[in-house]
Amino acid sequence: MWLTLFYSCTGGAALVYTLYRWVIPAAVQYHGGLALMWHDVIVERLLDTLTQSTRPQRLLGAVQKNATRGDPRSVVRAIDHFCRHKEWAMNVGDEKGCILDSVVSEVNPAAVLELGTYCGYSTVRIASLLPPHAKLITLEFNPDFAAIARQVIAWAGLEEKVQLVEGASGDWIPKMKEQFGVKTFDLVFLDHWKDRYLPDTKLMEECGLLRKGSVLLADNVICPGTPDYLEYVRSSPRYTSQYFKSHLEYTKVEDGLEKSVFLG
Template identity: 45%
Template sequence: MSHSNFLHYVLSNSVTGDIQSVINAIDKFSKTNGMMHVGEVKGEILEKQVKNQRPKTVLELGTYYGYSALRIASHLPKDALFITVEISKEAAKIAYEILKQAGISDRVHIVVGSTESVIPQIKDYHSISSFDFIFIDHSKDVYLRDLKLLERHNLIASGTMIVADNVIFPGAPDYLEYIRNNPKYSSKIYDVVLEFPARVPDGVEVSVRN
């Protein structure tokens, strides 16, 4: 899949300033082009959690092209603080254009860099004590590392909701073992079936800090 083709398609098939229109365009594009994002089914699960939590401070680890950021932002108040971290400069540029098309580029702060380097610096740049909602959807082998990093820097507090994608496929077994056996968290998994690359079982883990 060409990055430019994706961007051109979304910009040409969505209404400027309309978040749902942009989401719909990405969903339509994804039906014929495998996309590495949360997708429609899990996107609805994500939105449900955001609506239930009603967060004012949000952190996303793994922006990619901004699809999940659109889903999250569509249910946030305009004064919410939303930070999303993306290691790829190219992906971050496309995400910015997507968010701009949706009319929310001023409400979502894209930080380019590794989560390992960004997380310890968050409090230096933002007036924040902790996050109400955290969405994890980047490299599966660092889910646990980054969760512990967030804990170490006191960015997780009582009531913080953490939603982790792809915990079954490709899988984050060490993350699941840690969070499910930690008395500080209450967790629930939402079982889903991936359409791409094939119909394989996956899951979204939703955890709340007690």
């Protein structure tokens, strides 16, 4: 009897682990809503409870364990490995990250604004490609995320190039010129709350933070999606836009980046 019970429990545990580790992740790979629900709600809450830590803290631990201090690319690789093989996280990711890298290299910006830091993954990618004396200002609303991001950025050795600011984008955008001496931004990376893409873009226009030739690069325009923002930049005579098809970070769900050049 006890042997039967033991085998039943062992088999049940093995089945649950197989479902959790391989079957369900594979099943949600092609469905945006299910993928986000599984990874960003169910798994995250489960692991937070089991480990008594947060996903950003676990991501930082992976960086400190596997990345070389002062080497930005090793930090990026450590996070990508963590997100593909350990635990999904809402970074721009390796596939779309290559598109981000190419746009940063093409623009060669002196002044960059990033809206939405999270744990600093895209911050590290951007800052590592900036020319000497260039500056990146990154805004993060969540103070817990900001605390982790500061450590990730420091581990990459990029503190001198990055100004991390805590608070709401709607509050900080009007103060950019006064607080940071910024005239205009050459590149803006939008990767924060999706319902803020359009109002923040219009706010940057009103505040004179965009010049002719300024580039806006927006993530997650398909999944979760930013239809009002896309309609605006694609139909406005003030922009010329290009869509880069890709996938939601670390999945097979269609997503992409929208690159929009401000025409003045």
